[in-house]
Amino acid sequence: MRRLSQEKIVKTTTDIESLRSEIRDKSVRVIDVRREEDYKKNHIPSAINLPLANLLSDDSPERVVKLVNSMGIDDETSVVVYDDTFGALASRVAWTLEFIGHTDVSLLETTFSTWKSLGLENDNKVPEIQSREHSLKLKPEILATAGYLESAKEKEGVILVDNRERLNFLEQHIPGAISLPYRTLATQDKILRPKEDMRRLLDNRGISRDSEIITYCGSVGTLSGLAYYALKSVGLPNAKLYVRSFKEWKSLSKPTEKQEDANYWDLSAE
Amino acid sequence: MIVLTPKIMQSRPKSRKGKINWARSQEPDYFANMVKLYRQGKYDADSFRRFRLQHGAYGTRLADDYAMVRVKFPAGEVYPHQLEKLSQLSEQFSIGSAHFSTRENIQLHWVVLEDVSEIFRGLAEVGLTSREACGNSVRNVMCSPLSGVCPNEEFDSTPYALATARFFLRNPMAQNLPRKFKFNFTCCEKHGMVRMVDVGLIPQIRQQDGSAQKGFKIFLGGGLGNRSFVGHQLEEFTPEEDLLYTSIAVVRIFDRLGDRKNLARNRMRYLVNDMGWEKFQNLVLKERAIVRATQSVVTKLNVDDTPNKILRPVKISDESISSISDGYFRWLKGNAFKQKQKDYYSVFITLEAGDITSNQLHMLSELTQDFSSEGVARCGFTQNIALRYVHEDDLPRLYSELLKSGLAKSGSLTMSAPIGCSGTTSCNLALTNSHRLAKEIQRKFLELRLDEDDDLRESSIKISGCPNSCGQHGIATIGFFGGGARLEKDMYPNYMMQLGGRSDGETMLGISSIRVPAKRVISVILKIIELFKQNKKPEDDLKSWIHRVANGIDDSEIKSIEDIKKVLTPLTTPPLKTEDSDFYSDYGSDTSYHTKTGKGECAA
Ligand code: HEM
Ligand code: SF4
Numbered sequence: 062m063r064r065l066s067q068e069k070i071v072k073t074t075t076d077i078e079s080l081r082s083e084i085r086d087k088s089v090r091v092i093d094v095r096r097e098e099d100y101k102k103n104h105i106p107s108a109i110n111l112p113l114a115n116l117l118s119d120d121s122p123e124r125v126v127k128l129v130n131s132m133g134i135d136d137e138t139s140v141v142v143y144d145d146t147f148g149a150l151a152s153r154v155a156w157t158l159e160f161i162g163h164t165d166v167s168l169l170e171t172t173f174s175t176w177k178s179l180g181l182e183n184d185n186k187v188p189e190i191q192s193r194e195h196s197l198k199l200k201p202e203i204l205a206t207a208g209y210l211e212s213a214k215e216k217e218g219v220i221l222v223d224n225r226e227r228l229n230f231l232e233q234h235i236p237g238a239i240s241l242p243y244r245t246l247a248t249q250d251k252i253l254r255p256k257e258d259m260r261r262l263l264d265n266r267g268i269s270r271d272s273e274i275i276t277y278c279g280s281v282g283t284l285s286g287l288a289y290y291a292l293k294s295v296g297l298p299n300a301k302l303y304v305r306s307f308k309e310w311k312s313l314s315k316p317t318e319k320q321e322d323a324n325y326w327d328l329s330a331e
Numbered sequence: 332m333i334v335l336t337p338k339i340m341q342s343r344p345k346s347r348k349g350k351i352n353w354a355r356s357q358e359p360d361y362f363a364n365m366v367k368l369y370r371q372g373k374y375d376a377d378s379f380r381r382f383r384l385q386h387g388a389y390g391t392r393l394a395d396d397y398a399m400v401r402v403k404f405p406a407g408e409v410y411p412h413q414l415e416k417l418s419q420l421s422e423q424f425s426i427g428s429a430h431f432s433t434r435e436n437i438q439l440h441w442v443v444l445e446d447v448s449e450i451f452r453g454l455a456e457v458g459l460t461s462r463e464a465c466g467n468s469v470r471n472v473m474c475s476p477l478s479g480v481c482p483n484e485e486f487d488s489t490p491y492a493l494a495t496a497r498f499f500l501r502n503p504m505a506q507n508l509p510r511k512f513k514f515n516f517t518c519c520e521k522h523g524m525v526r527m528v529d530v531g532l533i534p535q536i537r538q539q540d541g542s543a544q545k546g547f548k549i550f551l552g553g554g555l556g557n558r559s560f561v562g563h564q565l566e567e568f569t570p571e572e573d574l575l576y577t578s579i580a581v582v583r584i585f586d587r588l589g590d591r592k593n594l595a596r597n598r599m600r601y602l603v604n605d606m607g608w609e610k611f612q613n614l615v616l617k618e619r620a621i622v623r624a625t626q627s628v629v630t631k632l633n634v635d636d637t638p639n640k641i642l643r644p645v646k647i648s649d650e651s652i653s654s655i656s657d658g659y660f661r662w663l664k665g666n667a668f669k670q671k672q673k674d675y676y677s678v679f680i681t682l683e684a685g686d687i688t689s690n691q692l693h694m695l696s697e698l699t700q701d702f703s704s705e706g707v708a709r710c711g712f713t714q715n716i717a718l719r720y721v722h723e724d725d726l727p728r729l730y731s732e733l734l735k736s737g738l739a740k741s742g743s744l745t746m747s748a749p750i751g752c753s754g755t756t757s758c759n760l761a762l763t764n765s766h767r768l769a770k771e772i773q774r775k776f777l778e779l780r781l782d783e784d785d786d787l788r789e790s791s792i793k794i795s796g797c798p799n800s801c802g803q804h805g806i807a808t809i810g811f812f813g814g815g816a817r818l819e820k821d822m823y824p825n826y827m828m829q830l831g832g833r834s835d836g837e838t839m840l841g842i843s844s845i846r847v848p849a850k851r852v853i854s855v856i857l858k859i860i861e862l863f864k865q866n867k868k869p870e871d872d873l874k875s876w877i878h879r880v881a882n883g884i885d886d887s888e889i890k891s892i893e894d895i896k897k898v899l900t901p902l903t904t905p906p907l908k909t910e911d912s913d914f915y916s917d918y919g920s921d922t923s924y925h926t927k928t929g930k931g932e933c934a935a
Contacts, residue, residue: 249419321393325441327766328440328441
């Protein structure tokens with residue numbers, strides 16, 4: 062793997078201290094992607110609410126641009142997204158912003174629960190927002206569709222990564238995929254491992270700069286969205302999210318693979 | 332229900348740390364590198380396999396890309412921060428669960444081979460290792476979970492077990508033995524498995540010249556397997572100074588004379604059996620004299636017997652328990668063992684065939700800190716784990732905490748907690764799903780509240796998925812090992828049932844009786860219990876009754892195994908597939924049963 066210094070460093074996560082100072086400077090737009098009820102109870106000061114379900118109800122680029130405008134985000138706005146679901150929901154929202162061409166979006170390095178458990182400030186005020194104008198410059202290179210995946214899979218150097226839990230993977234997965242459960246990507250208090258750790262983990266798995274990497278998960282690209290950011294966090298340049306994921310794959314009756322002849326579910330203590 | 336008044340949260344004391352660091356920080360990188368070389372074809376498959384096993388990673392059922400990592404808890408000790416780390420590792424790299432084994436290991440299954448080194452890294456952070464947990468080495472050194480608290484014991488053998496483990500771990504003498512080699516230390520005759528292992532040790536005190544001398548009763552050459560043997564006692568008394576010399580002597584003899592060719596017959600018990608006990612015994616005594624004469628003071632066992640501090644962690648004066656449920660007393664009876672130390676109990680946590688979720692491991696870590704006055708948990712012999720030194724007054728609160736974490740099932744010290752090896756859930760050699768069967772039996776027993784039946788308490792059920800005995804069926808009151816059977820062209824999962832096995836002072840192997848189809852095992856067990864109730868003498872329990880039947884010396888209607896067979900045979904007749912297709916699939920599967928095995932690694 063090439064040295065860090067040669068890689069294009071993109072900011073994937075924002076640490077707690079930076080976010081707090083950006084909030085003080087009013088130089089950031091914070092998006093809370095939890096459900097509205099939760100947001101209303103309390104949230105990080107100045108955060109606006111965009112429940113993931115709302116975004117997913119129609120995530121066509123045109124609608125997303127409208128949503129983004131109404132949240133007061135233009136091309137220059139620095140955006141930080143957080144959730145309470147180990148960063149997976151936030152990742153899906155961040156990825157969507159990237160997809161319509163927003164460049165300055167990152168994930169809070171931790172979850173809202175951890176934020177609160179650290180005793181950091183939160184309130185229930187809903188900020189007033191002035192609408193802004195965001196351009197639409199689609200970034201198709203970060204999206205994988207079922208059709209794309211089907212043709213890419215056969216190519217040399219393409220790695221398909223399944224981010225669901227191991228048992229689900231064993232039970233059924235897209236042929237040729239490798240299993241990298243979302244839990245593997247995080248530490249106890251951060252949504253992503255430290256860079257060196259992440260790099261070593263991926264390197265052990267043969268996931269390198271030279272590969273094109275496509276991530277997928279169970280249904281809407283959340284767990285695999287987190288994986289997309291995990292790859293990005295160590296500067297892997299060529300990552301794509303199969304955003305409709307396994308749910309679509311199955312509904313299209315595409316081929317799947319299973320680990321045969323083993324009763325692995327019976328080992329689980331659930 | 333137990334209703335607790337709100338308690339004032341006290342901050343949890345810091346996890347105590349073990350005295351011994353079993354890890355080596357360079358081993359994870361080394362392993363990761365070997366995996367790469369192997370994948371690049373620069374390291375051949377056989378050598379890699381030996382290397383992998385030496386480091387504690389087994390292959391997985393019909394799946395080359397997955398490993399099972401077996402982590403050792405020498406003497407069964409596991410500290411809270413270690414449980415917490417295992418919780419994380421099982422969640423990140425395994426299936427969200429882990430498995431407590433019968434030999435005081437914990438196993439992480441279905442781990443991607445390339446991730447094994449990451450697990451090693453995590454283990455090293457908390458001083459644990461999986462090194463020599465598999466392969467032809469000295470396997471985890473076991474110690475009774477009751478050592479130190481057992482009312483029958485003469486002294487606590489835990490420090491000796493730890494010292495023995497420390498001596499042999501990574502010791503060049505034990506890196507390439509003919510086959511695996513096992514030490515079991517125990518507290519007393521009743522609570523250990525000293526005759527069913529290569530070296531079994533019971534602590535003993537001898538009065539000599541007016542002073543008390545510590546030592547051991549040592550048993551050699553026992554073991555379970557495709558063929559099982561009962562161990563022999565080396566001598567009346569082995570003084571503690573001779574413990575290490577004896578161990579070295581036995582390992583050396585095995586290393587020199589053990590069969591390195593015939594994989595099926597290379598455990599030490601075969602050597603003992605082929606040579607005859609007396610000859611072997613002489614050889615050991617001679618070898619020991621040589622070892623004693625040639626070893627310097629340097630090789631002394633490093634026995635640290637400073638006692639663990641006993642410090643009751645939580646005060647419960649600030650809360651009261653307003654009422655206690657039925658469930659509590661049932662649980663107390665089946666799970667708590669009264670220690671020799673006044674007011675203290677050892678509490679055994681009931682698991683299902685040893686399985687525990689990542690989240691439960693996390694809870695267990697906290698409960699160990701909050702309730703065990705010695706600040707460390709101890710693995711049991713039956714796929715379970717115990718918190719010791721729990722103060723009597725804290726028991727109801729512990730129970731209510733266990734309820735919250737789904738760990739309050741009853742009966743861990745009774746017949747209702749069967750052992751099941753991994754079987755077809757992950758083992759390459761398995762013929763049946765012994766693991767799930769153990770869980771099914773447990774659920775049935777708890778439903779029928781058989782855990783409360785004093786007549787059954789001392790008995791046991793143990794199940795292996797093939798004849799190899801990992802589930803220890805040979806020493807169960809009712810034991811089973813798996814195989815396939817056929818009615819015309821249709822296969823069904825089947826078990827050979829053995830009766831009357833035991834591992835205490837009267838150790839004997841179970842006597843084979845009849846083959847029982849998997850889906851009839853539960854009804855057959857219940858029928859045996861019914862026969863026992865009809866024919867028992869007032870002072871009998873199931874174990875003593877079956878003991879007589881197995882030895883053909885009962886005088887009731889059921890005199891022998893033959894009589895039992897007669898009664899049970901009708902229950903085991905296979906129906907036609909058209910009448911009952913469920914009969915033709917194993918537990919945990921809805922497709923027709925067939926046998927399929929891969930390459931076994933037990934001897935690798
Ligand atoms: C010929 C092959 C094998 C033989 C003779 C054998 C023998 C044994 C024996 C005798 C035990 C009981 C240990 C004791 O309590 O003293 C045991 C335990 C165990 N063995 Fe094996 N073994 C074999 C292969 C395997 C394989 C291939 C696996 C899976 C990778 C395996 C997994 C286990 C496990 C998991 C236990 C602990 C039981 C539990 O708690 O699940 N064994 N083995
Ligand atoms: S007894 Fe057989 S099935 Fe069970 S773990 Fe051992 S080798 Fe596998």
